[in-house]
Amino acid sequence: MQVMRVDWYLELKGALEKEAVRSGAEFIRQYKLARGHIKSLGMSADEIEKQLASLKLALPSWAFGAGGTRFFRFPFPGEPSDIFEKIQDASVVNLLTGMAPRVALHYPWDLTSDPASLRKYAGKLGLGFDAINVNTFQDHPEQELSYKFGSLCSSDPLVRKHAVELVLETMDYGKKTGSKDVIVWLGDGSNYPGQMHFRKSFDHYLESLHKIYKHLPSGWTLFLEYKPFEPSFYYTVNFDWGCAYAAACSLGKKAMVLVDLGHHLPGANVEAIVARLLQLDKLGGFHFNDSKYGDDDLTAGSISPYRLFLIMNEIVDAQIERKANKPFLSLMIDQSHNIKDPIEDLLQTCEELAAAYCKALLVDREALCKAQKHGDPVAAERVLKAAFYAPVSGLLSKVRLDKGGARDPVGFYRKIKYREKLTDRRKKEG
Ligand code: AFD
Ligand code: MN
Ligand code: MN
Numbered sequence: 001m002q003v004m005r006v007d008w009y010l011e012l013k014g015a016l017e018k019e020a021v022r023s024g025a026e027f028i029r030q031y032k033l034a035r036g037h038i039k040s041l042g043m044s045a046d047e048i049e050k051q052l053a054s055l056k057l058a059l060p061s062w063a064f065g066a067g068g069t070r071f072f073r074f075p076f077p078g079e080p081s082d083i084f085e086k087i088q089d090a091s092v093v094n095l096l097t098g099m100a101p102r103v104a105l106h107y108p109w110d111l112t113s114d115p116a117s118l119r120k121y122a123g124k125l126g127l128g129f130d131a132i133n134v135n136t137f138q139d140h141p142e143q144e145l146s147y148k149f150g151s152l153c154s155s156d157p158l159v160r161k162h163a164v165e166l167v168l169e170t171m172d173y174g175k176k177t178g179s180k181d182v183i184v185w186l187g188d189g190s191n192y193p194g195q196m197h198f199r200k201s202f203d204h205y206l207e208s209l210h211k212i213y214k215h216l217p218s219g220w221t222l223f224l225e226y227k228p229f230e231p232s233f234y235y236t237v238n239f240d241w242g243c244a245y246a247a248a249c250s251l252g253k254k255a256m257v258l259v260d261l262g263h264h265l266p267g268a269n270v271e272a273i274v275a276r277l278l279q280l281d282k283l284g285g286f287h288f289n290d291s292k293y294g295d296d297d298l299t300a301g302s303i304s305p306y307r308l309f310l311i312m313n314e315i316v317d318a319q320i321e322r323k324a325n326k327p328f329l330s331l332m333i334d335q336s337h338n339i340k341d342p343i344e345d346l347l348q349t350c351e352e353l354a355a356a357y358c359k360a361l362l363v364d365r366e367a368l369c370k371a372q373k374h375g376d377p378v379a380a381e382r383v384l385k386a387a388f389y390a391p392v393s394g395l396l397s398k399v400r401l402d403k404g405g406a407r408d409p410v411g412f413y414r415k416i417k418y419r420e421k422l423t424d425r426r427k428k429e430g
Pocket of ligand 2: 185225260287334
């Protein structure tokens with residue numbers, strides 16, 4: 001059983017309260033600027049603040065260690081060594097931002113013999129658990145059968161059975177930690193033409209999914225995450241939203257598609273894919289990140305903030321249509337860091353996602369609709385850009401402060417030297 005100290009957490013909360021009192025004149029100026037701008041767009045700043053406050057993100061457990069590429073990995077001092085330490089780091093992100101109260105686990109990477117304690121510890125730090133991810137893309141220690149040539153889609157029925165069992169085990173573990181969804185992203189595919197039979201492999205995928213779906217705990221959703229390539233470089237079984245959509249439809253209502261922003265080939269219109277899946281009622285949620293080429297791990301909004309805004313715009317548009325006053329989708333982050341301090345990266349990510357969401361709330365939908373009706377692309381673009389360029393940072397700070405967070409999360413994190421202190425402590429305890 002782990003030692004579940006929370007003294008550092010209370011200390012951090014105290015420091016945040018003191019800092020909030022000192023938030024200063026510059027913050028007031030920024031806040032007034034944001035409110036004035038929102039008013040000039042004919043909207044209620046109070047309403048936008050309220051909606052923004054309801055934005056909740058999930059942090060991936062695997063983001064808290066050093067990621068790496070297949071060439072190298074740079075470990076860093078104070079890196080968490082188990083899921084309890086990852087939870088500790090996640091709670092810092094949530095405390096400072098006030099908007100990341102859930103963690104997505106990865107099984108069996110995050111396996112602990114005492115999931116009840118893990119749940120209790122997370123609860124004490126203000127965290128719960130989001131969807132659980134399953135790892136059928138690598139062989140685990142003492143695994144009898146190999147996933148080298150596929151897992152759920154392997155041509156060997158015994159390997160498929162083995163992989164299905166791992167997903168069932170993952171869901172059992174998720175039940176203990178309080179998850180409600182399971183995400184199946186699988187690396188199954190091939191590197192060479194002829195290596196894998198296209199139709200048969202998809203049939204195997206469906207057959208395995210049906211077995212999993214039959215055991216889905218009540219109230220749970222099964223998310224199917226597609227990816228065009230990697231780890232396979234020629235063919236991936238679930239390579240795009242069309243494959244994922246077909247699979248989700250064949251399963252039923254509790255199966256949904258998960259869009260990882262980085263899982264598209266360059267030039268893909270991701271916001272249109274999002275809109276189409278929303279329209280078809282098959283979009284379950286996101287893995288947020290950004291990418292430049294074919295990568296999928298860069299900080300959300302670091303390369304294409306406008307695209308992120310356009311995606312959020314589709315989410316908000318669907319929300320309004322459904323008369324939902326907050327996101328009804330599962331909003332998760334999936335980034336793995338190679339060179340940044342993961343906590344700093346996730347603080348930046350939360351800020352980017354909140355800004356994009358806030359700006360999407362500011363789109364004048366009536367004016368946009370009018371421009372579309374009258375075939376006026378210039379007016380339509382002006383509506384979008386008026387929202388995209390809105391100065392919202394003061395409003396974001398206010399919402400964070402109201403939740404006990406930091407006005408400037410990265411600045412505060414650096415000031416309190418959390419990582420340095422943590423490094424000493426983890427060295428001592430380790
Ligand atoms: C990898 C995959 C995918 C998945 C994640 C967790 O590309 O994004 O969601 O691992 O399994 O990054
Ligand atoms: Mn992902
Ligand atoms: Mn990915």
